[in-house]
Amino acid sequence: MIREHRFVNDGWTFAYGEHPGAEREPADPDWFDVGLPHSFDLPDFRELRFYIGHGCYRRTLDVPESWAGKWIALEFLGVFQTAEVFVNGRPAGRHDGGYTPFTVDLSDLVRPGPNEVFVRVDNHWNPRLAPRGGDYSFNGGIYRDVSVIVADRVRIDWHGLGVTTPEADRARALVRAAVEVVNDEPHPVDVDVTAAVTQAGRPVADLGPQRATIPGGATATVALEGALDDPLLWHPDHPHLYDLTATVSVDGEARDAQSTEFGVRWFEFTADRGFFLNGEHLDLHGANVHQNRGGWGDAGTRAGIRRDVALVKAIGMNMIRGSHYPHHPYFAAECDRQGVLFWSELHFWGMGGYEAEGYWTASAYPVHEEHEADFEESLRQSLREMIRTHRNHASIVVWSVGNEAFFTNDRVVDKAKALTVELVDLVHVLDPTRPAAVGGAQRKGFDVLGDIAGYNGDGAELFMDPGIPNIVSEYHGVQGHGAGEYEVKWHHGVETDYPWRSGKLFWCAFHYKTIAKGGGRNGLIDYYRLPRRPWHWYRERLLGIAPPAFPPPGEAAAMRLRADADEIPTDGTGDAQLIVEFLDADGERVAAERSVTLTVVEGEGLFPSGTAITLGAETESLNDGAVAIEFRSYVPGRQRIRAASDGLAPVEIELTAVGEPRPVRPRRLAPPAPYITEAPEGAGTYSLADYRPVAASSALPGHGGGHATDPRSTECWRAADRGPGAWLTASLEFPYEVNRIEVRFAEPPVHPWVLETSPDGDTFEPLHCADAGSDASPEFEFPVRLAKAVRLSFPERPIDVDSIKVY
Structure with missing residues (x-):
């Protein structure tokens, strides 16, 4: 044996809580049996709340005599977000940072025979650790693979093999x-x-x-x-x-x-001609991808990653942005193999709205000086780890140092920009073969700090021909959690493919879980990995494949249960996607509004909720008359699963779990998290509209709608079309409960105007209608209402707008 690298995803036990001193105590038989990848929050149905605290894992690691004198390490590919590792009661290592791989050296701590590994995980918000804010969920757990590596004392270092092709044609x-x-x-x-x-x-x-x-x-x-x-x-x-x-x-x-x-390839991002691969122009058209998924949350398998990449590739897209943190190394490997360019991103991340310390709505950069040094080092460390573990992937053509870090308190925004420049410079040192991007750089001058500017939302129209290499790193066009409308309605100037723009990346490929109320429903594919109707629209547009006949509403007479794999490995790397479809009397799929319960009736397989799971409208898993869930097993053998729905004949399917034999014993399965922590109330001193995207009926050059939500701007919005029907809409991006709006006009409002709010960004409700000659700086306080957007409209003639504030 030269080197051994094997998964140790099975055979773990888990308990919620910190359990001080448990690393030195015998195993507790009352702990729950779990397999990795694992999340604190199973099952995960996109609830707004999630568990914040500690969780502890324990496993016995058998060490054969042949390992004596070798280098022995545990490799963790992702733990959110602080991990303390103990072996036989002694400290083995600690890692801070939730998205990058690390190893823990066990060589001098293990002995031949059984050894006890104990891991304490903490996902509390930490002001000194990135990310401090972001539109996502921050579930704790050992949510990626764990392996044991055994090698000689004279060896190649962990990820110590770097390959480049500096000259190629x-x-x-x-x-x-x-x-x-x-x-x-x-x-x-x-x-x-x-x-x-x-x-x-x-x-x-x-x-x-x-x-x-x-x-x-x-x-x-x-x-x-x-x-x-x-x-x-x-x-x-x-x-x-x-x-x-x-x-x-x-x-x-x-x-x-x-x-x-x-891989052998060369590429170039240009400021005036777009992107070139192997000397030929290539228009980049892709999507953003978050890693969490229906039921399992962040704890997806490699089989799930393969499906994710394939679903994006299948509609003709050629790029994925790993939003907004380093993804599993296997994700980039699948992009390599399937042929999808990959934008790998660091988690220097911000989120607008309430800016409150203590939760992931805080300023992207620390507001207290005593937190700065540790925070900055956490990003340097993660950047080093991301590049080291991903550097050989042919699909990766850019390292991004963050996303919307401009959502930083204005008092420290210059420090955030200085850190961005430092991270860009560090990319150049660590990997001179790839450029450094700044993602979501549409505010506060972040776009000029890197080699490539990524513009989100209205940045696509604010920065026309900016004179630097650029890409639309996010654009929107899909809402809802069901099947969705067929046609994607683009906006913010992405309808035109300009020669100076390298491409555009849709927000987003999949529904995702987020701390933002009402967010995360922008996917072409639902949370459970079933394509929605807009997925077919893209496929028709990009590949010319006509959409199928979509299921009509109707009553179900039967069910069909199928799987995408007949065999699944038991080492935690694979699963099978089970799909249940409702059928009418003719055997055709019908969009019936039903729930279905899947139960393991033979075998040791698991759903994220255990041996049974109920799917339907309540878990946002019903999509055009179908539901889906990923099923895995850590014990080999036949797996028989039954689907049942009231009034319909049950159906069954058989799969085979394949792996090393292991004894079957009674399992103690974990219930849902014992307590749930909600977001604290926001401070309310910052406008929810600040630096948010703005859309307008028209705008004169230099007077775009973005000026109305930029507190630092000295310009105003001025419509180009001076006729009736002009409008200006400030997006809050997520639904918030609001009760105060302030408007400031740049000129006396001598024409009528209307103030409206929208709970969903599409349907607007009037809040105030003003006649000519009203106050130039009106303020409105009103009973709390849900608002995702605020619109000013002008039935006769537009009025210049300085600012819109929403609280």
């Missing part, structure tokens, strides 16, 4: 490998380092050998170089990949080997 590609060699021996060793490149299993190049002397207890980087003739280029239409395996030998004996996939 269609005739030849230069391949460089940087191999970081660790020597844990107390004395120097002479190592020989080589690398072999294969394509589809066929040898195509050798790099090295290169000899180096590594001092005892040190790490050194060995550089290898080779070339590929007539390389197969990576492109979304033909995602060719190569494998590179590096080997470290001492005295002719191989001591370690590590492999990685890479």
Whole structure:
């Protein structure tokens, strides 16, 4: 054995709470049996609330005698957001940051035989740790894979193999490998380092050998170089990949080997001609993707990731933005294999609205000086970890240092901008082969701080031909949680493909869970990964595939139960998506309003709620007469699942869970989180409209609608069309309970005007109708009403508007 890397996702127990001292105590039989990936909040049906606190995990790790003298580590691919790891009661390591992989060295803590691993996880909001704010949910847990790695004391470092192709064209590609060699021996060793490149299993190049002397207890980087003739280029239409395996030998004996996939491609973002891949123009058209999903929350499997990438690819999109944090490394690997460009993003993240310390609605950058140093270092550390673990992926063409960090208190916004510049510079040091982007940079001058500007929302129309490489990093057009309307209604100037714009990324591919009331329902695909009608609209627009006949409303006479896989692995990496469809008397799908209960009647498989789950309108899982859920098992054997709905004959399906045999014992399954924490009330001193997107019937150059929600602006909104019917709409992005609105006109209001609010952003209700000659700075206090948008309309002639404030 040169190196062993195996999953340890099964066999864990879990308990809510901090459990001080439990790491030194015997295992508690009353703890719940769980498998990884796992979230504190199972099942997760997009409830606004979620558990905030501690959760503890325990597992026995069996160490064979053959591991004696080896380097032994646990690899965690994602724990939100602070993890303390103990082995046999002794501290093994700690990691702060919820989105990046890390390892914990167990070499000197384990012994042959059973060893107790204990992990305490904390997802409290932390003013010193990014993110401090964001439109998402922040569920705790070991929500990505855990593996044990066993390697020689002389080895390649963890993710210590970096591959680049700094010179490439269609005739030849230069391949460089940087191999970081660790020597844990107390004395120097002479190592020989080589690398072999294969394509589809066929040898195509050798790099090295290169000899180096590594001092005892040190790490050194060995550089290898080779070339590929007539390389197969990576492109979304033909995602060719190569494998590179590096080997470290001492005295002719191989001591370690590590492999990685890479692709040969070159690219360029330009300010005037858009994006080029392999020398050819490519219009980028993609979507943003959050990682949480129906029932399982953040704790999705690799099979789920494959489905996610495939669903975006299937409609003809060629790019995914990993919003707004580093995603599972396997996500980028799937983008590599399926042919989707990937925008990898750091979690320097802000969210407008109430700015209250103590919850994820806070200022993106700390407002208290004593929190600044730790916060900034948390982002530097995460950026290093993101780039190190993702750097070889051919699909990644940009590192983004954040999203809408302008949602920072104005007192410290200059510090937020300085940190953004520092992170951009750090990208250039860590990876000179890719540019650094600033995502969601449409306010406060953040767009000029990086190599590429990503404009969200109304930024698409505020920054026309900005003179720098740019992309629309978010644009909207879908609402609701059911099947949805068929046609996507674009706005904010994304209807036209300008030559200077690299492309546009839709918000968003999937419904997601968020702390924002009423948010997260913008997906082309629902939370349970069933395509909605707008998904078919995009597929028709981009690929020319006509939509199916959508199910009509009607009564169900039967059900159909199917799965996307017949076999599922038991190591926590796979699952099967189960889909139940309601059928009419002719066997055709019908949009019946029903619920269905899925039950495991044979086998050890699980839903996120245990051995049974009920899906339907109450869990927002009904989509055009169908429901779906992901099903997994950690024990091999036959799995028989039954679907039942009142008044209909039940139906069953059989799957097979495949893996190493393990004893079947009674399981103690965890109930939903024992207590739920809600968001604190906002301070209410900041306008909910500040820096939010604005739409207008028209605007003169230099007088766009965004001036009305920018407290720092000295300009006003001025309509270009001076006729009747002009309007100005300030979006709050999410529904809020409001009871005060302030309007300031830039000129005396000598024409009638109407103030309206909308609970959903589409249907507006009048709040006040004013005749000519009214107050130029009216303020309105009123009984609380739900508002997602506020609109000023002008039935005769538009009036210039300085500002709109909403509280």
